[in-house]
Amino acid sequence: MIRCPSCGASHPYNTLFCDQCGARLVGSGSLASTEEIGSTHTKPQTPVSPTERPETPTRLVLALAHEEMEIPLPLTRKVVLGRFDPGRKKGPDIDLAAHQAYERGVSRQHAVLYQSGNQFYVEDLSSRNGTFVNGQRLEPFQAHPVDHGDEIRLGTLPLVLLLR
Amino acid sequence: MSHSEEPQADFYEILELDESATPEEVKRAYRRLVRRAHPDANPHAETAALFRQVQEAYETLRDPAARAAYDAKAESSRKGAPFTLELTLSQALLPCRQEPQMLYILAEVSAREGVSAPPHSLNLCLLVDKSNSMAGERIEQAIAAALSVLSQLSPQDTVSIVAFSDRAEVLVPPQSAGDRTLPAARLRSLVPGGGTEIGEGLAAALGLLAKAWSPGASSHLFLLTDGYTYGDEARCLRLAEEAHRQGVAISTVGIGAAWNEDLLDRIALLSGGLSFYVERPSEIGAVLTEQVRRLSTLVCPSLEAQCWLEPEVSLAGAFLLAPQTARLLPEGAASLRLGGLSLHAPTSFLLELLVSPCPPGPRRMGTLQVKGARAEGGGSPPVAVRQPIRVAFQEPPFSPPPVPPKVIWAARKATLLKLEEQARRDVDRGWHEHASRRLRALATQMLDMGEPELAHTVLLEADQVAATGKMTPEGQKRVHYGTRMLRALPPGGGGP
Numbered sequence: 001m002i003r004c005p006s007c008g009a010s011h012p013y014n015t016l017f018c019d020q021c022g023a024r025l026v027g028s029g030s031l032a033s034t035e036e037i038g039s040t041h042t043k044p045q046t047p048v049s050p051t052e053r054p055e056t057p058t059r060l061v062l063a064l065a066h067e068e069m070e071i072p073l074p075l076t077r078k079v080v081l082g083r084f085d086p087g088r089k090k091g092p093d094i095d096l097a098a099h100q101a102y103e104r105g106v107s108r109q110h111a112v113l114y115q116s117g118n119q120f121y122v123e124d125l126s127s128r129n130g131t132f133v134n135g136q137r138l139e140p141f142q143a144h145p146v147d148h149g150d151e152i153r154l155g156t157l158p159l160v161l162l163l164r
Numbered sequence: 165m166s167h168s169e170e171p172q173a174d175f176y177e178i179l180e181l182d183e184s185a186t187p188e189e190v191k192r193a194y195r196r197l198v199r200r201a202h203p204d205a206n207p208h209a210e211t212a213a214l215f216r217q218v219q220e221a222y223e224t225l226r227d228p229a230a231r232a233a234y235d236a237k238a239e240s241s242r243k244g245a246p247f248t249l250e251l252t253l254s255q256a257l258l259p260c261r262q263e264p265q266m267l268y269i270l271a272e273v274s275a276r277e278g279v280s281a282p283p284h285s286l287n288l289c290l291l292v293d294k295s296n297s298m299a300g301e302r303i304e305q306a307i308a309a310a311l312s313v314l315s316q317l318s319p320q321d322t323v324s325i326v327a328f329s330d331r332a333e334v335l336v337p338p339q340s341a342g343d344r345t346l347p348a349a350r351l352r353s354l355v356p357g358g359g360t361e362i363g364e365g366l367a368a369a370l371g372l373l374a375k376a377w378s379p380g381a382s383s384h385l386f387l388l389t390d391g392y393t394y395g396d397e398a399r400c401l402r403l404a405e406e407a408h409r410q411g412v413a414i415s416t417v418g419i420g421a422a423w424n425e426d427l428l429d430r431i432a433l434l435s436g437g438l439s440f441y442v443e444r445p446s447e448i449g450a451v452l453t454e455q456v457r458r459l460s461t462l463v464c465p466s467l468e469a470q471c472w473l474e475p476e477v478s479l480a481g482a483f484l485l486a487p488q489t490a491r492l493l494p495e496g497a498a499s500l501r502l503g504g505l506s507l508h509a510p511t512s513f514l515l516e517l518l519v520s521p522c523p524p525g526p527r528r529m530g531t532l533q534v535k536g537a538r539a540e541g542g543g544s545p546p547v548a549v550r551q552p553i554r555v556a557f558q559e560p561p562f563s564p565p566p567v568p569p570k571v572i573w574a575a576r577k578a579t580l581l582k583l584e585e586q587a588r589r590d591v592d593r594g595w596h597e598h599a600s601r602r603l604r605a606l607a608t609q610m611l612d613m614g615e616p617e618l619a620h621t622v623l624l625e626a627d628q629v630a631a632t633g634k635m636t637p638e639g640q641k642r643v644h645y646g647t648r649m650l651r652a653l654p655p656g657g658g659g660p
Contacts, residue, residue, distance in 0.1 A: 001263065012518060013265040016254065016572060017579035020586075022605040024576075026567070 002026070005149070008063020008070065008160045053148040057163035060120070062152070064099055064159060078114040080125070081154060082107055096157065105129035105155025113146075113161075120161070122146050129155035174548060175221035175234060178214075180472035182531045182550035183235065187226065189528055194222040196475070245547040246279045246463045247505055249534050253553070254571045259560040260524055266480070267517040268567075269553060270574045273502070273534050274510040275463045281507045284539045285320040286459055287381040288313075288341070291369045292354075293389035293419075294327040299356040302419055305445035306388050307351045309452045313386075314348075316456050317341035322381065324372040325350065328365030329358025338376035362389060362427075363396035366403040366414075373412050382465040382539055383412040386452060387431070390419040397427050404434040413437040413465065413504060417451055421637035425644055433490055436466045436503040441645040443638065458506055464536035467502040471515060473530035473553075481516040483578040489648045491581065505536065514574045522557045529553040577650055580609055584647045591635060600630040606647070618646040 001010045002025060004018035011018060015025050060073040062081075071094060073079055082092030083101035085108050096106055107127035114121055124131035126140040132153040138144050146152060148163040176182060179193045199205065201215040224230045254268035275281075290310050294303065310325065317323060319342030325335040335350040366387070373383045385407065393400065407414050415437035416428040425441070432439040440451050471479060482492040482500055487509060492500040505511050519529065530553045537546040583606045590599035603626035610619040625639040635643070 011266075013261055013263055014255065014258075015266045016268060016567065016575040019579050019582040021602070022579055022583050022609045 003063075003160060005162075008162065054163055057148075059164040060115075061162050061164060062094070062159045063162055064157075069099070070162070073113065076115075078112050080109055080112050081159075082110040082125075084108075096154070099157065101154075101157060104157035106157050107155075110154045111152070113152075120146050122152055127154070172237075173217060173220065174238075175225055176550060177470075177533065177548060178217045178221040179225065180531055181225075182533070182552045184552050185225075185528075187228075190222070190225045194218065194226070245549050246276055246538055247273050247467075247534070247536065247549065248276050249273055249532070249549045249551050251532060251551045251553065252568050252571055253555065254567045254575070255564055256555050257562070257565060258519065258522075258555050258557050259562070259564070260522065260557050261560075262521055264518050264520050267477075267519050267529065267555065268571050268575050269515040269517065269532070270485075270512060270568075270571045271469070271515065271532060271534070271551075272510045272512045273467060273505055275505060275507045279463055279507070281461045281463055282539050285322070285378075285381040286317065286341075286456075287322045287338075287373055287376050287378065287383040288317065288456070288459075289324045289326065289338075289369045289373050289383075289385045291326045291328065291365045291385060291387045292335075293329070293360060293362075293365070293391060294333075294354055294356050295329045295358050295360040295391050296356055297360075297391050297420075297422070302390055302445045303354060303356050305448045306419075307354060309388075309449040310351055311344075311348060312449050313452050313456050314341060314344050316453055322376045322378075323347065324369070324376065326365055326369045326372065327354055328361065328368070329356075330361045330364065331358070332364045332368035334368060334372065338372055360389065360391035360393050361396055362387070362393040363399035363403060366400060366407075366431075370403060370407055370410065370412060374410055377410075382459070382462065383410065384437070384459055385412055385414045385435075386455070387414060387416045387428070388419065388448065388452075389416070389423055389428070391422060392424050393427065397424070400427060400431055401434065404431040407435040408501070411466065415455055416440065417442060417448060418641070419445060419448065421641050425641065429490065430493075433484075433493060433501065433503075436501050438488055438503065441641045443642070459504075461507045462504040462539045463507050464505040465539050467505050467511060467534055467536040469500040469502055469513065470533040470535070471500070471530060472533070473517070474528060476520040476522060477529045478518050479515060480518045481514075481578065483514045483516075483574075483581060484511075485514055485574055485577055486510060486512045489577050489581050489650065491585070502534070512574070514571075514578050516575075516578070517553075524557050524559055526554065526556045529555055576609065576613070580606060580647050580650065583609075584643060587629075588635075588640070588644075591629060591633070594633065596629050596633045600626045603629060603643070606643075610646075610650075613650065615646075615650065618642075618650075621646065 002013055003010055004023050006023040007018060007021040009018055009020040018025055061070045062073060063070050079093040081094045083097040083106050084091035084095040092109055109125045110127040111125055111131045112123045121143040123143045124138040124140045131138045133144050133146055134151050146161050150161050152159045152161055181193050197218045201211045201218055203212050203215055224234050250272045252270045292306050319340050321341040322338050323341040324338040325347055327333050327335050336347045369385050404414060414431050414435040416432050416439045418428050418441050429439045442448050442451055484490045484492050484502060502511050531550055532553060533548050533550045535546045535548040538544050583602050587599045587602040603622050607619040607622040610622060621642050625635045625643055628636055
């Protein structure tokens with residue numbers, strides 16, 4: 001599978017255009033071809049250095065691979081990813097309940113994402129089903145650096161970190 | 165489909181192969197088809213007949229001498245085909261991968277060099293909406309357009325005119341196009357009134373065309389309407405199928421912004437016609453006369469494509485690109501209706517194939533066949549032209565050859581059509597943000613394709629959707645038909 005660098009939708013290998021957003025995916029040499037990002041079903045791969053990383057990112061988004069949607073993230077503070085439980089008073093900063101979070105094994109307080117210096121980090125909050133970066137499971141409460149194009153999987157919910 | 169009346173069975177068609185098939189491929193095709201058609205596995209009368217045909221075809225094609233004799237006999241008819249078929253693949257060399265991958269095929273059907281549009285007469289029916297909403301400039305322009313079509317035709321052509329509202333009224337029964345007195349008088353006496361029931365009109369028009377049918381004439385129906393038909397959409401589609409069986413192509417012209425483009429597009433596609441949108445009534449005449457002129461340039465009134473794929477390949481999408489972009493509907497056994505072939509402009513379409521992992525080496529992915537009869541008809545059997553889809557697989561790493569620019573252009577046109585379809589679906593579901601974003605993406609692509617005006621229209625609609633949750637009726641039509649009428653080739657004719 002290849003993932004659209006502009007909207008995060010998944011497509012079979014060698015797909016020419018993203019039919020969700022129209023972006024060119026694979027083509028002649030004149031245009032940059034996309035990198036491949038390991039899908040959730042393949043073995044962990046060394047993330048390919050993405051070519052589209054902007055010089056000075058102004059926005060951070062999480063692309064939902066399975067439903068071509070993007071969630072904008074604030075760059076300034078720590079954000080907790082998880083799912084809101086109506087039985088609890090406090091929810092996470094980013095509620096993924098509307099994106100099959102429960103079915104896909106996302107915990108209420110699953111992981112935290114933050115920036116330190118020029119680097120972004122993700123940290124698992126001892127979630128029940130684990131946090132994975134490019135297929136590699138994280139130790140709870142151990143910060144793991146992430147960058148543009150990395151896949152962050154919460155349980156079985158795949159997200160792609162994109163800098164804009 | 166029965167070919168029993170044809171003088172000789174087409175053995176390659178039966179085995180779903182083309183003339184270049186190797187003995188090994190013939191054997192493989194035979195084995196596959198036998199499994200499908202064996203009476204034990206599939207005890208129907210039809211499969212029994214197919215089984216016999218497959219046996220007979222295999223007996224001839226497996227034997228080099230018998231095959232050579234058969235080819236020599238069939239060659240004359242193939243050489244006589246008035247068109248050629250050219251395939252361009254996105255990649256002929258595919259990497260071996262553990263996952264499925266996409267393969268794109270651009271198919272171009274062109275009139276064979278030296279072929280001229282055979283002189284043939286037309287059996288034409290004009291079906292004009294006379295419902296209430298047509299009153300005023302619309303009906304006046306429709307009448308003027310009909311009159312100018314009449315003056316375009318020659319005395320050998322047959323013409324009939326039907327007006328419809330919720331009932332159909334035969335204004336002019338089939339007659340020579342040479343005599344214009346009655347049609348002119350009848351058209352001028354038209355008084356708009358009533359609702360819109362396209363099915364009523366179609367049924368009456370098809371009846372007249374059948375009555376006036378002659379072997380040397382090709383039959384066409386032009387439907388002019390400005391309104392939604394209520395409750396008879398299914399009937400309309402059945403009648404479009406019926407038209408296809410009768411050999412009648414229906415072209416549709418929608419006037420203004422209040423009609424169902426999905427229905428009119430589908431009627432045209434099912435019957436092998438084209439569909440048009442006119443914003444102002446004054447444009448009706450230009451569209452009609454242009455299309456009637458196109459009819460006289462048809463080398464084949466109706467082309468049909470068949471795509472036979474190996475088990476490791478599946479058809480993910482099929483799009484007609486020229487003369488108009490449209491999603492091709494695989495009716496029945498992957499037969500794609502391409503409509504008529506003009507002498508001057510090739511018909512092209514794109515196949516999107518999903519290919520399962522394959523071992524290294526050359527591989528046949530399938531066969532594409534395009535079939536059509538000459539325009540002069542007269543019972544001449546349709547001729548089939550076939551091309552194999554051949555690729556090779558190789559272990560990576562290797563640097564893949566660049567995708568030909570015209571395939572990229574074709575895939576992009578298909579993508580824009582999908583975006584436009586999706587945007588409309590999103591609007592219907594109330595997903596305004598999605599719809600608006602998709603329209604913006606569509607606008608970006610159009611700008612990139614050298615269509616700044618269309619891109620601007622699309623952007624306005626994106627804003628409209630974001631603000632109100634709806635597209636403007638005019639904007640929706642402009643975007644839809646603008647997307648469908650994008651140039652068939654990249655500027656500069658397809659690159660190096």
